[in-house]
Amino acid sequence: MEANLKRAKSGDLKVSVHRMEIERIRYVLSSYLRCRLVKIEKFFPHVLEKEKSRAEGEPSILSPEEFAFAKEYMANTETYLKNVALKHMPPNLQKVSLLKSVPKPNLDSFVFLRVLERQENILVEPETDEQREYTIDLEQGSQHLIRYRTIAPLVASGAVQLI
Amino acid sequence: MEVWMNDEVPERSLLRYSRFQLILQGDLGPFNPGLPVEVPVWLAINLKQRQKCRLIPPEWMDVAKLEEIREQERKEDTFTPMPSPYYMELTKLLLNYASDNIPKADEIRTLVKDTWDTRVAKLRLSADSFVQQQEAHAKLDNLTLMEINTTGTFLTQALDRMYKLRTNLQPGESSHSQDF
Numbered sequence: 001m002e003a004n005l006k007r008a009k010s011g012d013l014k015v016s017v018h019r020m021e022i023e024r025i026r027y028v029l030s031s032y033l034r035c036r037l038v039k040i041e042k043f044f045p046h047v048l049e050k051e052k053s054r055a056e057g058e059p060s061i062l063s064p065e066e067f068a069f070a071k072e073y074m075a076n077t078e079t080y081l082k083n084v085a086l087k088h089m090p091p092n093l094q095k096v097s098l099l100k101s102v103p104k105p106n107l108d109s110f111v112f113l114r115v116l117e118r119q120e121n122i123l124v125e126p127e128t129d130e131q132r133e134y135t136i137d138l139e140q141g142s143q144h145l146i147r148y149r150t151i152a153p154l155v156a157s158g159a160v161q162l163i
Numbered sequence: 164m165e166v167w168m169n170d171e172v173p174e175r176s177l178l179r180y181s182r183f184q185l186i187l188q189g190d191l192g193p194f195n196p197g198l199p200v201e202v203p204v205w206l207a208i209n210l211k212q213r214q215k216c217r218l219i220p221p222e223w224m225d226v227a228k229l230e231e232i233r234e235q236e237r238k239e240d241t242f243t244p245m246p247s248p249y250y251m252e253l254t255k256l257l258l259n260y261a262s263d264n265i266p267k268a269d270e271i272r273t274l275v276k277d278t279w280d281t282r283v284a285k286l287r288l289s290a291d292s293f294v295q296q297q298e299a300h301a302k303l304d305n306l307t308l309m310e311i312n313t314t315g316t317f318l319t320q321a322l323d324r325m326y327k328l329r330t331n332l333q334p335g336e337s338s339h340s341q342d343f
Contacts, residue, residue: 013215020209108330110322112303112311124300136300143311145293145301145318147326163308 045098218261229274242305
């Protein structure tokens with residue numbers, strides 16, 4: 001795109017429209033990247049743990065740069081904690097397990113979703129003891145509010161979309 | 164929130180080029196002076212600000228239609244389908260930048276605001292009953308993204324907290340105390 005811009009010696013309007021579009025695309029891409037980086041920073045030990053434990057054939061959930069970022073972030077946090085606090089502690093307390101101390105992502109939180117492919121018989125678990133569990137059908141194009149855990153596999157397969 | 168929307172725009176004589184090609188949306192044009200052409204909203208607003216065009220409002224943005232929509236919204240208890248999933252954003256943008264191209268702009272503003280208020284009030288009521296009866300699931304068809312986002316974050320956080328309080332009622336469970 002940017003090469004095209006340089007080639008177009010013609011006047012202002014076409015160039016500025018292309019430039020606007022480039023800016024828009026850049027904004028969307030960078031906000032996507034920002035979102036992923038925030039997630040990495042928030043849950044870094046769990047992300048790295050998942051990456052380590054995935055099977056050989058499965059695609060990675062992080063790009064190579066993101067993986068390097070996560071590893072560096074972990075190393076930096078460990079060094080920081082060590083230098084600021086841990087090395088002044090008595091010797092048997094000098095380890096901290098980041099995996100246990102950093103909060104895990106909450107898979108039970110409620111999310112809004114839109115259905116892309118019709119699904120049948122999704123089990124809705126009861127919230128209180130008096131309620132029974134029941135099943136619902138998800139019509140295509142409808143929107144719902146439900147706990148993430150019940151629909152997690154559908155998000156992964158692309159049948160529903162979080163909004 | 165980034166949205167992709169389409170609108171209608173006729174071009175005036177200042178344009179010399181007949182076609183555009185956008186990366187994500189394909190071809191635009193041809194742009195001939197005086198003839199209407201459909202472009203994405205961001206481009207339409209930009210061209211309007213540079214005084215190169217006039218904007219034509221979408222066909223639902225007219226007093227009679229909006230009155231009908233408002234009446235129907237007030238009658239029903241559930242949410243009625245809206246003419247466009249982005250009606251609020253479109254109204255705001257068009258009325259801010261192109262109110263001279265829209266007949267009876269002030270009335271339209273009031274009508275859309277009334278409809279919005281009714282819908283948001285319904286949303287508040289239903290969120291309240293959802294929380295009180297501790298439902299596990301809600302169907303929210305016909306709600307636009309803008310409305311969902313007004314209460315969305317607060318509602319999901321409140322529901323998460325409540326769920327946490329409920330599931331931690333049994334003491335001595337092996338749940339991690341640090342689950343966030």
